[in-house]
Amino acid sequence: MSNEQVKFDLSKEYLELVLQAIEKRDKNFIHQTMDGVDPADISLLLDEVDAEEAKYVFDVLNDEVVADIIEELEDDTRKEVIEELEPKEIAIYIEEMESDDAVDVISELPVKTREQVIAAIKDPQTAAHIQELMRYDEDCAGGLMAKEMIVANINWNIKQTIAEIRRQAENVEKIYSVYVVDDLGKLKGKVSVKTIILKGDNVKVQDIYDEDVKSVETFMDEEEVADFMQKYDLVAVPVVNLQGKLVGRITIDDIVDVITEQAEEDMQLMSGISSDVEEDDSVWAITKARFPWLLIGLIGGVLGAWAIGIFEGPLKENTALAFFIPLVMATGGNVGIQSSTLVVQSLANKSAFEESFAKRIGKMFLVAFLTGVVLATISFGIVYLWKGEINLGYVVSISLVCVVMLASFMGTSTPLVLDKLGVNPALASGPFITTTNDILGIIVYLAIANLLLS
Amino acid sequence: MSNEQVKFDLSKEYLELVLQAIEKRDKNFIHQTMDGVDPADISLLLDEVDAEEAKYVFDVLNDEVVADIIEELEDDTRKEVIEELEPKEIAIYIEEMESDDAVDVISELPVKTREQVIAAIKDPQTAAHIQELMRYDEDCAGGLMAKEMIVANINWNIKQTIAEIRRQAENVEKIYSVYVVDDLGKLKGKVSVKTIILKGDNVKVQDIYDEDVKSVETFMDEEEVADFMQKYDLVAVPVVNLQGKLVGRITIDDIVDVITEQAEEDMQLMSGISSDVEEDDSVWAITKARFPWLLIGLIGGVLGAWAIGIFEGPLKENTALAFFIPLVMATGGNVGIQSSTLVVQSLANKSAFEESFAKRIGKMFLVAFLTGVVLATISFGIVYLWKGEINLGYVVSISLVCVVMLASFMGTSTPLVLDKLGVNPALASGPFITTTNDILGIIVYLAIANLLLS
Numbered sequence: 001m002s003n004e005q006v007k008f009d010l011s012k013e014y015l016e017l018v019l020q021a022i023e024k025r026d027k028n029f030i031h032q033t034m035d036g037v038d039p040a041d042i043s044l045l046l047d048e049v050d051a052e053e054a055k056y057v058f059d060v061l062n063d064e065v066v067a068d069i070i071e072e073l074e075d076d077t078r079k080e081v082i083e084e085l086e087p088k089e090i091a092i093y094i095e096e097m098e099s100d101d102a103v104d105v106i107s108e109l110p111v112k113t114r115e116q117v118i119a120a121i122k123d124p125q126t127a128a129h130i131q132e133l134m135r136y137d138e139d140c141a142g143g144l145m146a147k148e149m150i151v152a153n154i155n156w157n158i159k160q161t162i163a164e165i166r167r168q169a170e171n172v173e174k175i176y177s178v179y180v181v182d183d184l185g186k187l188k189g190k191v192s193v194k195t196i197i198l199k200g201d202n203v204k205v206q207d208i209y210d211e212d213v214k215s216v217e218t219f220m221d222e223e224e225v226a227d228f229m230q231k232y233d234l235v236a237v238p239v240v241n242l243q244g245k246l247v248g249r250i251t252i253d254d255i256v257d258v259i260t261e262q263a264e265e266d267m268q269l270m271s272g273i274s275s276d277v278e279e280d281d282s283v284w285a286i287t288k289a290r291f292p293w294l295l296i297g298l299i300g301g302v303l304g305a306w307a308i309g310i311f312e313g314p315l316k317e318n319t320a321l322a323f324f325i326p327l328v329m330a331t332g333g334n335v336g337i338q339s340s341t342l343v344v345q346s347l348a349n350k351s352a353f354e355e356s357f358a359k360r361i362g363k364m365f366l367v368a369f370l371t372g373v374v375l376a377t378i379s380f381g382i383v384y385l386w387k388g389e390i391n392l393g394y395v396v397s398i399s400l401v402c403v404v405m406l407a408s409f410m411g412t413s414t415p416l417v418l419d420k421l422g423v424n425p426a427l428a429s430g431p432f433i434t435t436t437n438d439i440l441g442i443i444v445y446l447a448i449a450n451l452l453l454s
Numbered sequence: 455m456s457n458e459q460v461k462f463d464l465s466k467e468y469l470e471l472v473l474q475a476i477e478k479r480d481k482n483f484i485h486q487t488m489d490g491v492d493p494a495d496i497s498l499l500l501d502e503v504d505a506e507e508a509k510y511v512f513d514v515l516n517d518e519v520v521a522d523i524i525e526e527l528e529d530d531t532r533k534e535v536i537e538e539l540e541p542k543e544i545a546i547y548i549e550e551m552e553s554d555d556a557v558d559v560i561s562e563l564p565v566k567t568r569e570q571v572i573a574a575i576k577d578p579q580t581a582a583h584i585q586e587l588m589r590y591d592e593d594c595a596g597g598l599m600a601k602e603m604i605v606a607n608i609n610w611n612i613k614q615t616i617a618e619i620r621r622q623a624e625n626v627e628k629i630y631s632v633y634v635v636d637d638l639g640k641l642k643g644k645v646s647v648k649t650i651i652l653k654g655d656n657v658k659v660q661d662i663y664d665e666d667v668k669s670v671e672t673f674m675d676e677e678e679v680a681d682f683m684q685k686y687d688l689v690a691v692p693v694v695n696l697q698g699k700l701v702g703r704i705t706i707d708d709i710v711d712v713i714t715e716q717a718e719e720d721m722q723l724m725s726g727i728s729s730d731v732e733e734d735d736s737v738w739a740i741t742k743a744r745f746p747w748l749l750i751g752l753i754g755g756v757l758g759a760w761a762i763g764i765f766e767g768p769l770k771e772n773t774a775l776a777f778f779i780p781l782v783m784a785t786g787g788n789v790g791i792q793s794s795t796l797v798v799q800s801l802a803n804k805s806a807f808e809e810s811f812a813k814r815i816g817k818m819f820l821v822a823f824l825t826g827v828v829l830a831t832i833s834f835g836i837v838y839l840w841k842g843e844i845n846l847g848y849v850v851s852i853s854l855v856c857v858v859m860l861a862s863f864m865g866t867s868t869p870l871v872l873d874k875l876g877v878n879p880a881l882a883s884g885p886f887i888t889t890t891n892d893i894l895g896i897i898v899y900l901a902i903a904n905l906l907l908s
Contacts, residue, residue, distance in 0.1 A: 338748075378752060
């Protein structure tokens with residue numbers, strides 16, 4: 001196959017050809033097939049190659065494209081590839097990035113390399129921006145924002161504003177709005193690009209700017225920023241410090257990442273996977289991430305065994321009692337997860353008029369009682385028809401009502417308490433609570449059996 | 455308290471004052487406190503009042519603000535309020551909305567009202583746009599897109615393009631990019647607003663437009679659109695039909711909604727809540743949404759009881775066997791959920807180079823075997839030290855290894871199969887699979903006990 005015919009493609013065949021080209025040091029092949037391809041696609045390909053091979057591709061492509069590729073790489077791949085680079089090389093790519101992305105990459109470096117990279121950055125303003133941004137915690141608005149934005153003084157006219165846009169054209173990829181500040185740098189408002197296009201050169205900014213600008217403060221939590229931008233349908237939001245000075249801008253692409261990561265984290269907490277692990281990580285990493293929760297489950301199982309052991313006597317007399325342990329356990333578990341998920345979701349969509357704790361618990365009891373009674377009636381029928389023991393039927397159905405109410409209470413109150421403590425409430429739908437509910441369910445069931453059957 | 459002092463506030467106190475004002479038909483109070491307030495905030499307040507009361511506020515505020523409020527209301531509240539409105543009134547608000555939001559509102563109406571509303575829309579273009587958009591399925595790109603966008607012919611110059619922006623200024627809230635089409639309406643490229651600001655009036659569009667424009671086709675699934683826009687960090691994407699003609703534009707705010715809804719749906723599937731229900735819905739609605747899965751759990755519990763019943767003999771001889779049913783069940787459940795969640799997340803972050811089914815299952819077996827052996831060793835120690843029965847120790851540990859491997863297999867393969875069938879794979883982390891794993895776990899455990907202890 002001649003090079004002319006080969007096109008970039010996310011396929012094993014093309015990947016194979018790229019690997020061959022890297023081995024043969026065939027710059028032409030890489031140039032010809034990768035020029036003009038979106039960096040996001042190239043990064044998907046490079047996620048599949050070794051760090052040294054990726055470095056060779058970096059050397060061939062132009063710096064701006066490589067900077068974009070680095071941003072898009074998976075965390076693990078990026079870490080490995082960056083280790084292959086000299087601080088000077090990293091600095092070159094860093095200078096091509098928006099400041100928020102630059103900080104994300106630099107923060108992943110070992111402290112020593114970090115300083116070397118910052119020292120190697122040629123543009124003093126870029127270096128200053130990065131150092132400023134690195135002071136902020138990465139989970140707050142300050143850690144999400146970029147320094148790139150168009151800022152106009154309130155005393156300027158449109159012509160001066162357009163000159164500023166021209167000056168910044170290379171740095172600011174997307175403008176959205178021009179932010180208006182006073183002489184002290186305090187945020188006063190915004191002017192949309194539409195307005196700038198439609199107004200004459202000599203129109204003063206102060207006559208056309210929109211005072212009604214929504215902003216966030218540097219220390220606002222990233223999830224609050226996400227809620228804020230979602231609520232008001234913002235594509236970009238200016239960030240101000242405590243003094244009201246404009247210090248940066250957060251754009252919607254970073255917020256989309258926050259939302260996606262949050263959803264993944266919640267899902268992992270709910271399913272008992274303890275660190276940020278993916279299916280394509282190593283066997284060892286996956287096992288390590290899963291083991292702690294399984295151990296908790298195992299301890300729960302042993303406690304459950306101990307709880308059953310307490311009632312060994314009644315169990316020996318009536319083996320059929322053991323039959324319904326799984327039924328009571330599973331129902332308790334299901335009810336608990338359902339309740340906690342509803343509360344977790346309602347906590348995530350914070351409303352201004354939250355129902356009070358008492359009202360929530362009251363409603364929960366109603367739902368639980370209703371559900372419990374119906375489930376109890378059905379299971380009474382089944383137990384009676386199958387075993388012909390009316391007493392066992394009573395035991396199973398009374399236990400079910402109790403366990404459903406207990407599990408609902410645990411499922412509703414745990415996320416509320418966790419949220420108050422500042423812990424992610426999604427944890428309440430995870431194995432810890434399920435395990436607790438299991439043990440409580442067993443004890444309630446066997447205690448009721450012991451009471452009614454002896 | 456005089457009216458002058460009261461300010462809009464999302465508090466019970468202010469809500470109370472608004473309700474009083476509505477009752478007294480005090481237009482001034484509503485005007486004075488709500489003018490200039492963001493419609494998103496007013497909608498949060500109106501979510502708490504009755505439909506008739508909300509209608510009174512609508513009558514007082516101006517149509518554009520009301521249109522925004524209607525878009526932001528919760529689905530239930532919106533439905534109730536709209537029922538209070540005449541088709542003519544609805545049409546007035548609809549005309550103030552972007553076409554995609556208008557279609558969302560109209561689609562919720564009964565078919566007859568829908569036609570009356572469309573007939574009452576004064577602007578023929580708006581009516582035509584809405585009728586066109588209503589033809590698309592709401593879960594695809596066509597159902598997400600809006601008709602509002604700035605389109606420039608490739609033969610125009612910047613001056614003509616700016617004239618078009620001026621003409622459309624009222625309709626298109628945010629521009630992002632101007633799309634470039636040929637005489638047949640086929641999408642050729644885009645021009646950023648930055649370029650338009652920086653270029654002279656007489657520059658031709660064809661000399662400055664960017665050919666490299668990413669677009670989606672009308673029938674692309676909304677989640678694919680979301681992935682696409684996330685991958686390439688797009689804030690807006692043009693939509694083309696099969697002939698390559700530009701027919702609409704999707705903006706990032708709609709994509710943020712798609713991502714959020716998807717995450718909520720996955721979480722509900724995982725926790726066994728069957729319809730889109732929220733904590734503040736009625737007791738009856740919540741009970742109904744939760745009941746089907748609890749019933750499945752109950753049936754599972756009965757099958758579990760039946761499975762235990764098969765082994766009543768061995769159980770009578772050795773009651774301690776019953777002790778470890780919860781342990782085996784819980785471990786199987788936890789392992790199953792962990793496995794399926796990892797697969798679900800990896801399916802959600804589709805990579806171009808998917809691991810093959812065989813490789814996935816192979817890796818899964820390794821992780822499961824490793825985990826199973828460690829858990830088995832620990833539990834062997836516990837059982838032996840506690841009960842002093844070496845055989846029971848063997849039974850529990852061998853069962854654990856088998857159950858962990860079985861649950862891993864179910865957890866890994868079920869979401870893959872569901873995904874192939876076009877069903878949301880998150881279902882595999884839900885109560886159905888957990889229940890299946892429970893029953894399998896019980897059978898495996900008791901069968902092994904029967905084999906080894908008899």
